[in-house]
Amino acid sequence: MTRRETLNRAKVAAAALALVDAEGIEALTMRRLAGELGVEAMSLYNHVKNKTDLLDTLAEQVFASVERADPGLPWADRLRITVGNLYREFSRHPAVSKTLVGDQANPTSEAALRPAEDILEALFQAGFDEKAARQALIAVHALVFGTLALSTSGYTTPPRPAVHGLDVFRRAVDPARLPHFARLVATTDADSDPTEDFDHALNLLITGLVAAAPNTGHGTRGL
Amino acid sequence: MTRRETLNRAKVAAAALALVDAEGIEALTMRRLAGELGVEAMSLYNHVKNKTDLLDTLAEQVFASVERADPGLPWADRLRITVGNLYREFSRHPAVSKTLVGDQANPTSEAALRPAEDILEALFQAGFDEKAARQALIAVHALVFGTLALSTSGYTTPPRPAVHGLDVFRRAVDPARLPHFARLVATTDADSDPTEDFDHALNLLITGLVAAAPNTGHGTRGL
DNA sequence: ACCTGAACACCGTTCAAGT
DNA sequence: ACCTGAACACCGTTCAAGT
Numbered sequence: 001m002t003r004r005e006t007l008n009r010a011k012v013a014a015a016a017l018a019l020v021d022a023e024g025i026e027a028l029t030m031r032r033l034a035g036e037l038g039v040e041a042m043s044l045y046n047h048v049k050n051k052t053d054l055l056d057t058l059a060e061q062v063f064a065s066v067e068r069a070d071p072g073l074p075w076a077d078r079l080r081i082t083v084g085n086l087y088r089e090f091s092r093h094p095a096v097s098k099t100l101v102g103d104q105a106n107p108t109s110e111a112a113l114r115p116a117e118d119i120l121e122a123l124f125q126a127g128f129d130e131k132a133a134r135q136a137l138i139a140v141h142a143l144v145f146g147t148l149a150l151s152t153s154g155y156t157t158p159p160r161p162a163v164h165g166l167d168v169f170r171r172a173v174d175p176a177r178l179p180h181f182a183r184l185v186a187t188t189d190a191d192s193d194p195t196e197d198f199d200h201a202l203n204l205l206i207t208g209l210v211a212a213a214p215n216t217g218h219g220t221r222g223l
Numbered sequence: 224m225t226r227r228e229t230l231n232r233a234k235v236a237a238a239a240l241a242l243v244d245a246e247g248i249e250a251l252t253m254r255r256l257a258g259e260l261g262v263e264a265m266s267l268y269n270h271v272k273n274k275t276d277l278l279d280t281l282a283e284q285v286f287a288s289v290e291r292a293d294p295g296l297p298w299a300d301r302l303r304i305t306v307g308n309l310y311r312e313f314s315r316h317p318a319v320s321k322t323l324v325g326d327q328a329n330p331t332s333e334a335a336l337r338p339a340e341d342i343l344e345a346l347f348q349a350g351f352d353e354k355a356a357r358q359a360l361i362a363v364h365a366l367v368f369g370t371l372a373l374s375t376s377g378y379t380t381p382p383r384p385a386v387h388g389l390d391v392f393r394r395a396v397d398p399a400r401l402p403h404f405a406r407l408v409a410t411t412d413a414d415s416d417p418t419e420d421f422d423h424a425l426n427l428l429i430t431g432l433v434a435a436a437p438n439t440g441h442g443t444r445g446l
Numbered sequence: 447a448c449c450t451g452a453a454c455a456c457c458g459t460t461c462a463a464g465t
Numbered sequence: 466a467c468c469t470g471a472a473c474a475c476c477g478t479t480c481a482a483g484t
Contacts, residue, residue, distance in 0.1 A: 007448085030477065042478085043449050051477065101372035102325040110400050120403035130410040132423075137407070138370060139424035146369020147361060149324035177333050180343035184360070187353040200355075201362035204431030211430055230467085253458065265459085266468050274458065 007039060009047045013057045020058065020095040028054075028095075055105040062096050064111040065089050068118060076210055079122040079140075080202065086115050087144050087198055097148035116141075127214030136209060143205060147198050230262060232270045236280045243281065243318040251277075251318075278328040285319050287334040288312050291341060299433055302345040302363075303425065309338050310367050310421050320371035339364075350437030359432060366428060370421050 015036050020028050030051060034041040048054045066089045069081040090097045099105040119140060123133040175182035210216070238259050243251050253274060257264040271277045289312045292304040313320045322328040330336075342363060346356040398405035433439070 029475090031475090040450055042451085042480095045478075046448055098325055101369065102321055103372070108396070110397065113396065113401055113404055117401045117404045120407060124403055124406075130407055133403075134407055134411060134415070135420045135423040136427070138373070138420055139366065139427060141373055142369030142424070143362065143365050144369075145373065146324065146365030146367075149326070149372070150361070150364055150368065173331070173336065174333065178336055178340045180347055180356075181336055181340045183347075184343060184353055184357055188357060192357070197358045197361055200358040201365070201428075204359070204362060204435065205424075205428055207431035207434055208427030208429070211434075212427065252456090254456090263469055265461095265470085268459075269467055 007037060007043060007047060009057075012037065012044060012047045012054070013061060016054055017058055017061060017093065017096075021093055025095040025098055052104070055099045056107045058093075058096050059100055059105040060107040060109055060112045062089055062093050063107065063113075063115060066115045068114075075122040075125045075213075075215070076206060079119060079126075079209070080206055082115060082118045082122065083140050083144060083202055084199065087148070087202075088195070090144065090148055091195065094148055094151070097145050101145050101149045123209075125215070126209070128212075132212070139205060140202075143198075143201060147194075147201065151194055230260060230266060230270060232280075235260070235267060235270045235277070236284060239277055240281055240284060240316065240319075244316055248318040248321055275327070278322045279330045281316075281319050282323055282328040283330040283332055283335045285312055285316050286330065286336075286338060289338045291337075298345040298348045298436075298438075299429060302342060302349075302432070303429055305338060305341045305345065306363050306367060306425055307422065310371070310425075311418070313367065313371055314418065317371055317374070320368050324368050324372045348438070349432070351435075355435070362428060363425075366421075366424060370417075370424065374417055 012033070016028060016033055019033060019036060030044055031041040034044055037044075044054075048057065066082075067085045069078040069085070071078070073081070096105070116137060119137055120133055123136050128136060173182050173185055235256070239251060239256055242256060242259060253267055254264040257267055260267075267277075271280065289305075290308045292301040292308070294301070296304070319328070339360065342360055343356055346359050351359060396405050396408055
């Protein structure tokens with residue numbers, strides 16, 4: 001349809017990202033993507049190894065667009081900002097988050113690992129050892145990608161997608177049997193802001209990290 | 224192959240869970256599952272509406288098996304235990320976790336929502352309002368399912384599956400470019416215990432929650 | 447080097463037909 | 466009521482053939 005001059009890997013990746021953003025991951029088939037590029041499905045294999053390679057490239061694109069925090073800030077602020085930027089960037093591409101948690105994509109390029117590297121840098125500066133840093137990294141990743149992946153299904157409202165996740169529950173929940181859940185569902189629409197919810201959850205976690213850190217963010221503290 | 228007397232919904236669900244536990248979600252096709260039950264694929268449609276219905280049933284089974292916490296405990300302990308039990312049960316069925324975060328399953332039965340109800344009950348007893356309770360519930364769910372989903376791909380070792388996730392990174396990471404990540408990868412095998420890592424992450428979050436809660440778990444505290 | 451048509455081995459699901 | 470064979474409309478991917 002767009003009938004470009006000649007195809008290359010970057011154009012394939014860009015078209016794929018646009019397609020999943022607009023219509024979700026299930027719209028991304030090799031035949032459909034080829035059609036979008038005015039070409040036959042088999043042409044794509046000249047530019048990507050296979051569909052897994054294509055999905056890895058999508059995730060890499062998003063990781064690479066994550067803004068880095070000012071290295072002059074205290075570690076806790078650097079951590080909060082880096083993770084916030086990671087969340088913000090992936091919240092623009094919720095379908096890509098799902099390929100990560102669904103194990104369909106697993107990018108290992110330097111660009112894809114840069115945010116994790118920055119998070120670890122902050123954690124090591126906080127004085128955590130390897131084990132504690134790994135545990136904190138896992139927690140932070142789980143929070144980012146778990147929140148994004150669950151936001152289009154479960155107990156919250158998605159940032160952008162069309163389907164309102166809570167509608168299912170509003171019909172299904174019996175207040176007599178699940179009173180607290182019903183209370184939550186009944187009051188959710190008014191003040192629901194996924195980004196704010198995420199920031200709050202991240203703050204809870206960082207509160208726990210600051211309490212556990214050998215070093216504070218503002219200089220030294222006796223052990 | 225098992226050629227039972229007659230098929231029913233429970234038998235289909237049990238066989239499906241056994242299949243995904245043994246061979247992962249990609250092994251669960253209608254034709255394959257039917258073969259496992261000594262029947263043709265189309266027979267399954269007499270007992271489940273479609274594949275989505277089947278996946279919902281799987282998730283429901285796992286949710287329903289989550290043990291409930293002693294209601295006499297303080298809220299923070301109840302929260303920790305309920306979430307820990309949720310993690311433990313789903314860690315036995317990592318493929319089912321992925322259907323939840325991947326939006327392929329979305330169970331809304333009372334049995335499926337019971338753990339969320341218990342978590343909310345603890346949070347409301349802690350004095351959180353609806354908004355804070357929703358934010359905490361999101362954080363806790365993201366932690367559980369995000370950790371489990373990422374454990375078979377990303378930065379940690381899975382509890383059971385065959386593939387060792389870190390091997391990819393061990394080959395790919397350049398210590399000169401990603402020094403902190405390389406440090407993590409180099410030291411990960413020795414003391415890596417996914418359940419312990421999860422417990423630690425959960426404790427970080429609960430530390431943050433206790434600090435933010437209007438009520439303590441052990442009686443009253445002035446506002 | 448890049449693109450294509452035909453084909454292969456799969457999917458989930460429908461439908462008419464059997465018992 | 467439950468099961469089945471054939472078929473439909475898809476998938477990702479291979480391969481030989483074109484330019």
